[in-house]
Amino acid sequence: MSSTTLDERENALHGIIRDAGLVALDCYRKRRAGEFSLKGRQDFLTEADGLVEARVFAQLRARFPEDSLLGEETGGGSGGSRLWVVDPIDGTANFARGIDHFCVAIAYVEDGQTELAATYNPVTGELYTARRGRGAAKNGVPLRVAATSTLETASIELGWSHHTPEGEYISLFTAVFSGGASVRRGASGALALAWVAEGRTDGYVEYFMNAWDCLGGLLMVREAGGCTGTFPVTSADLVMGGPVLAAAPGVAGHLAEVTGLPLMTRENST
Template structure:
């Protein structure tokens, strides 16, 4: 689908400035977090005051700059429409709540049926990952690329856990990966897990169910860094969530086989039909 490159240029410049403001808010919240009360949205699903503050800030800034764009946030929801910003204000909230500096802000922009822009920032380490469709991926302005490994015995995968899918499937996938010779870890921040695949810190990331605000920016990063992913938008993942896989090409097949998540054969498009279905079920 055609997009207005000038419109994407404007949003890219805006997003590069926006992530800095959001990171400052998150850092301040993290400094205040030690010993503070934490709310629970559900089992192992944490909520802090900073989640809401960061999302409200992002929503307001985007609405002011681009009132024609939709917005979908983890905390406040929204109506994405044909072009929209998809935001997780704090991914890795369980880490954040325990003063573990492994959390991030994830922002993606969708237009023309595809993710056009993606940014993931770790506020504590001041690491900013950025990608634009067709123009590569970077970390703090430096181009990044997925790992070149083809030896499964040298791999380090990350696998996220979701209580939306049977625990037995997760355990079975872990077991198969360990038996294949891989190391498997869990950092409890899926967006950063995907970013780490993009810059070669991990060889692959998989999760049996993930929400769009957690993964859209990261999936774009991985593809723009030379990696391969599973489908997501074409599975209705924008509103309903879907399985996620991202990996270095040389070992993606092993991760796909272990998890049962297929590899993407072409562009991951949010088709007009899928979009209309999602509007009806929203």
């Protein structure tokens, strides 16, 4: 792709995600307690998810009709060389319960490489962005991962979903906690990865994430100088999902060891 065309997509992405955030924020402010349903165990569904995704898809189709779309709510295809991956509201449980920790997350993938990313929390006004080879930023200010060098001084966030058996999550928690780390859970994987890129936390691990939850955040971490696991290995992983690890370099090796998840290297990134 020419730089000009990628520039156009980057500019469009930043405008589209801010607009989507306004839709999400409006829904958030108008919601009433208990007005949500469950897709599965602790897997929340709100009307806002569908509204936000429809808004994003409509704008992307109007601007880039030749691109493929993949979203959490309406699915789509991962075929074609140009793909937008959309999570309309990540942190749906927080959204549904009135907790200001949720976001809209969008990534742009070309020929299997994540080229652009944006994660927006409309409540706080924090817009995290990244472009492959050009760094990551929050509201235009460059990001850098933390300089933490040991698990004993690290803050690590762990994610859980119904795809992961309870025993595996408990074992993961035990392994990280026993390594000396402070363990937290914020219930938004996309924001968790952005926080690693920002240096607010030192690492994030989840044994199963969908592509729309993590593609953009993984790019942000790498562009901010951090390390990530190997997901996604193939284009099929964009639909199937997989395990995610992201961390500051000083603790990445330790975290990979205690979790059993390999880190991306030059050899396995191609």
